[in-house]
Amino acid sequence: MIASELIRRGFDVTGVGATPTMLALFQRNLPGVPAHLADMRELALGQRFAGLLAWDSFFHLSPDDQRAMFKRFQAHATPRAALMFTSGTAEGQAIGELQGDPLYHGSLSPDEYRALLDATGFEVIDHVVEDPTCGHRTVWLAQQRG
Template identity: 60%
Template sequence: MSSDAEKIVGLYERHAALFAAERSTALFERGWLDRFLALLPERPAVLDIGCGTGVPIARHLMAAGCAVTGVDSSPRMIGLAQGNLPAGEWQVADMRTLALGRRFHGILAWDSFFHLGQASQRAMFPVFRAHAVPGAALIFTSGPAQGEALGRFGGEVLYHASLAPEEYRALLAAEGFRVVAHRAEDPECGGHTVWLAQLI
């Protein structure tokens, strides 16, 4: 199924308008986002990896006083984000090769990181570290257990993968992050499995 992971970039580019139309704006993520915000200083710089259209997550972060830099591999998604939130900074970039040369108080990879293959996920933790100031908060979503899963979006295969929880903990620790909170399939967050960590 690893070949399906390579199709994600093109899939979201082809279906950006559909994603924008179907993406819930109810902000069911609010509880976790507010825990993330509580770890940040005032007026923090936040990196949103796989930002999509910027709605609703980056919009919520900006309303809370964050200066958001959003990156996404889809030019159409970035175009939509620019239209939705012109005060943000938006860049087309593949998270796997991300090297902005800047560090942030907070890093977010919500419903984006889990589209990478398992080897690419492992390689992301040094990328997170390279973009984090001391004390930075990191929040991302994963699957609840090691494995790969295929969904459907826009009539095409939509790839997801996860490592085991124990491996995520080890990868975070290897880069100097401690786990602040973790919950698998959180019923208060639409069944998402969420990791919140902080660089120590």
């Protein structure tokens, strides 16, 4: 789990889960670590962070909701904060499956992600499509301009 590795390396972590089940899993794995039950689309924690991570979560939002999230990321980022998220490889929507349940996936085009990042003060540091060292995820790393 990424949060465990960050904690092991000395970083403070705050978790956000959209469902009680996901939040309970987080708290079971990382007891004592601050965590909030919240929909990321409405996130307003009133604090800023040096790093933001939307791993295997962001692409479950509709394209319009993803577009709106960049202002939320900006509102929670300190100057020079890192932002890392996973996305699809190209613009589109699909229904996948997780343990027999349907699971929505949406993605914007890489050009639109770049434009949204730029418009909200983030510079793209790296973008790897279907990274074989990362479970073939498409990963974005950006940094808030200082």
